[in-house]
Amino acid sequence: MKALRIEDNKLKLADSAIPRREGEALVRMTMAGICNTDIEIARGYADFRGTLGHEFVGVVEESPDRSQIGRRVVGEINVGCGQCDLCRGNDPRHCLDRTALGIRGRDGAFAEYLSLPPQNLLIVPDSVSDRQAVFTEPLAAALEILDQVEIRASDRVAVVGDGRLGQLISRVIARTGCDLTMIGKHDAKLELAARAGVKTAKLGAAGIVLCNGDFSRQAPTEVAITKAPRFDFVIEASGSSGGLAVALDLIRPRGAIILKSTFRGAVRLDTSRIVVNEISVIGSRCGRFETALRLLESDEVDLGPLISREYQLAGSVEAMAEAERRGTLKVLLTN
Amino acid sequence: MKALRIEDNKLKLADSAIPRREGEALVRMTMAGICNTDIEIARGYADFRGTLGHEFVGVVEESPDRSQIGRRVVGEINVGCGQCDLCRGNDPRHCLDRTALGIRGRDGAFAEYLSLPPQNLLIVPDSVSDRQAVFTEPLAAALEILDQVEIRASDRVAVVGDGRLGQLISRVIARTGCDLTMIGKHDAKLELAARAGVKTAKLGAAGIVLCNGDFSRQAPTEVAITKAPRFDFVIEASGSSGGLAVALDLIRPRGAIILKSTFRGAVRLDTSRIVVNEISVIGSRCGRFETALRLLESDEVDLGPLISREYQLAGSVEAMAEAERRGTLKVLLTN
Numbered sequence: 001m002k003a004l005r006i007e008d009n010k011l012k013l014a015d016s017a018i019p020r021r022e023g024e025a026l027v028r029m030t031m032a033g034i035c036n037t038d039i040e041i042a043r044g045y046a047d048f049r050g051t052l053g054h055e056f057v058g059v060v061e062e063s064p065d066r067s068q069i070g071r072r073v074v075g076e077i078n079v080g081c082g083q084c085d086l087c088r089g090n091d092p093r094h095c096l097d098r099t100a101l102g103i104r105g106r107d108g109a110f111a112e113y114l115s116l117p118p119q120n121l122l123i124v125p126d127s128v129s130d131r132q133a134v135f136t137e138p139l140a141a142a143l144e145i146l147d148q149v150e151i152r153a154s155d156r157v158a159v160v161g162d163g164r165l166g167q168l169i170s171r172v173i174a175r176t177g178c179d180l181t182m183i184g185k186h187d188a189k190l191e192l193a194a195r196a197g198v199k200t201a202k203l204g205a206a207g208i209v210l211c212n213g214d215f216s217r218q219a220p221t222e223v224a225i226t227k228a229p230r231f232d233f234v235i236e237a238s239g240s241s242g243g244l245a246v247a248l249d250l251i252r253p254r255g256a257i258i259l260k261s262t263f264r265g266a267v268r269l270d271t272s273r274i275v276v277n278e279i280s281v282i283g284s285r286c287g288r289f290e291t292a293l294r295l296l297e298s299d300e301v302d303l304g305p306l307i308s309r310e311y312q313l314a315g316s317v318e319a320m321a322e323a324e325r326r327g328t329l330k331v332l333l334t335n
Numbered sequence: 336m337k338a339l340r341i342e343d344n345k346l347k348l349a350d351s352a353i354p355r356r357e358g359e360a361l362v363r364m365t366m367a368g369i370c371n372t373d374i375e376i377a378r379g380y381a382d383f384r385g386t387l388g389h390e391f392v393g394v395v396e397e398s399p400d401r402s403q404i405g406r407r408v409v410g411e412i413n414v415g416c417g418q419c420d421l422c423r424g425n426d427p428r429h430c431l432d433r434t435a436l437g438i439r440g441r442d443g444a445f446a447e448y449l450s451l452p453p454q455n456l457l458i459v460p461d462s463v464s465d466r467q468a469v470f471t472e473p474l475a476a477a478l479e480i481l482d483q484v485e486i487r488a489s490d491r492v493a494v495v496g497d498g499r500l501g502q503l504i505s506r507v508i509a510r511t512g513c514d515l516t517m518i519g520k521h522d523a524k525l526e527l528a529a530r531a532g533v534k535t536a537k538l539g540a541a542g543i544v545l546c547n548g549d550f551s552r553q554a555p556t557e558v559a560i561t562k563a564p565r566f567d568f569v570i571e572a573s574g575s576s577g578g579l580a581v582a583l584d585l586i587r588p589r590g591a592i593i594l595k596s597t598f599r600g601a602v603r604l605d606t607s608r609i610v611v612n613e614i615s616v617i618g619s620r621c622g623r624f625e626t627a628l629r630l631l632e633s634d635e636v637d638l639g640p641l642i643s644r645e646y647q648l649a650g651s652v653e654a655m656a657e658a659e660r661r662g663t664l665k666v667l668l669t670n
Contacts (some may be wrong), residue, residue: 253429272617
């Protein structure tokens with residue numbers, strides 16, 4: 001079968017054996033999404049070798065759980081050992097011996113077929129299209145924030161990053177009714193968030209400026225944000241090493257920064273700022289798929305505008321290059 | 336009056352005017368303590384100019400609140416603007432316009448006299464000696480941790496750092512009944528904690544090894560700690576830039592690291608470890624003096640063994656050098 005793989009530190013479309021693992025289900029991928037983590041993995045993050053991809057929707061062709069066969073599914077990406085306290089407590093996401101689809105010790109979803117244990121699969125409701133369901137994994141990752149911190153309607157919240165994940169997070173966090181501002185570098189992406197009702201601010205060489213204009217008719221009006229730290233929560237989803245420093249500039253004393261970005265390399269950080277202002281920096285990764293599917297079924301979050309382009313699996317090398325380009329949002333693969 | 340000052344980037348014993356500020360109390364210092372932050376300030380941290388020192392006990396000589404005159408007091412080090420939300424909520428510790436005794440915009444306690452607003456002063460109970468009361472500020476900073484996170488008796492907790500603050504924190508945290516281990520580099524300091532009933536482990540070139548021996552009779556038996564992250568909480572009080580990386584090696588997924596160290600300079604940090612393991616990194620600074628005085632009054636924490644040496648104010652330059660030496664714990668100044 002065709003698979004987009006990292007082999008010998010190179011990304012290539014390869015011919016690969018259909019993955020059949022003892023006791024697992026075989027899923028024919030119908031649609032998959034490219035995420036920033038895939039791009040970072042292709043650059044060397046996580047030292048991964050094998051088939052990329054962890055955002056997908058597909059149809060079960062084989063499974064020890066016969067009720068799944070022929071059903072449309074999405075799949076939790078972490079596969080735990082099944083024995084440790086975390087796994088027995090129904091949370092293999094942090095099992096020390098886990099594999100993770102297309103990220104750690106397990107071939108991923110940018111292929112004709114993928115393998116996952118039957119208990120990782122969730123049936124997609126009929127009312128949720130493939131183009132919606134393919135967002136289940138990143139939407140769950142966005143919702144994870146609300147499992148970790150309590151954001152109230154009176155809180156001021158900033159999302160740093162106007163890319164794929166920042167857009168999704170903004171739409172999820174806006175539902176709390178909080179005072180939300182997206183902070184980014186790209187006019188078109190900020191405009192997209194503004195159209196969804198999110199306040200936006202632009203990060204420029206001169207610092208952060210508010211964009212309170214109508215993007216479709218005029219250039220954003222640049223109004224300096226007061227220098228006083230003002231946000232109760234800052235969600236760092238820039239995907240880049242500079243995001244945390246921006247978050248530290250924006251957070252109020254005793255506020256919480258939620259860190260979402262994973263990338264190759266290290267950050268230089270003045271940790272005294274965290275100590276003196278008693279900031280909490282909270283790492284945030286995978287969320288619960290049930291919650292994300294419920295939100296998709298409610299049809300309350302419009303994901304269509306976040307899709308930039310679709311490619312056949314055969315064009316997946318080109319699709320990765322497209323996803324890496326500035327200005328691109330979600331790039332999808334079809335099979 | 337004599338004062339230990341930083342002037343022109345140099346530490347020196349200077350002759351300085353008695354500090355009298357409008358509306359404030361004048362306190363004659365009787366005893367003061369040197370803390371790692373003082374040493375870092377002398378190295379350039381916080382860009383401070385003026386009289387050093389923020390840990391003290393003294394006697395009020397003048398005050399707008401006449402009931403304080405002649406009383407023995409300790410003093411909250413942060414002086415807020417009095418106008419902002421934080422100050423009006425009785426927490427000037429994070430006021431953006433605050434001064435802080437011997438740290439930020441306000442001469443400190445390593446002098447014959449110091450000035451603080453009367454509302455910053457707390458009367459020391461008669462049963463608490465000067466040698467105990469001088470620990471109020473660092474003890475409050477240790478207790479602050481228990482205002483920020485809930486440590487339960489079933490939790491495994493590590494304190495990284497066997498110095499002044501690590502010793503105090505260990506004694507405070509041990510009172511929760513948790514499974515506590517101090518991790519440090521110095522046999523004599525680890526032994527001191529072991530004598531107070533705290534488990535210890537040594538950080539060596541080969542990694543972390545348990546010290547389960549009797550320090551007074553034999554070298555510590557070196558038993559490797561399992562490589563699996565195991566602590567629910569890690570309190571980083573090493574005072575050095577390497578402490579956070581050690582803490583990240585020790586913390587379990589979804590655990591919390593409490594950061595206490597302030598120092599000059601930046602740390603290189605792989606923030607993906609925080610994200611992937613969903614770690615919380617929580618900055619922690621000043622605590623409530625009332626709580627610390629209550630604990631001192633209970634006489635349940637034995638601080639005597641933490642005092643290395645006492646100097647007259649006239650010998651304070653030498654005292655700072657002594658406090659900086661490896662193996663030294665608390666150095667006190669008397670007036």
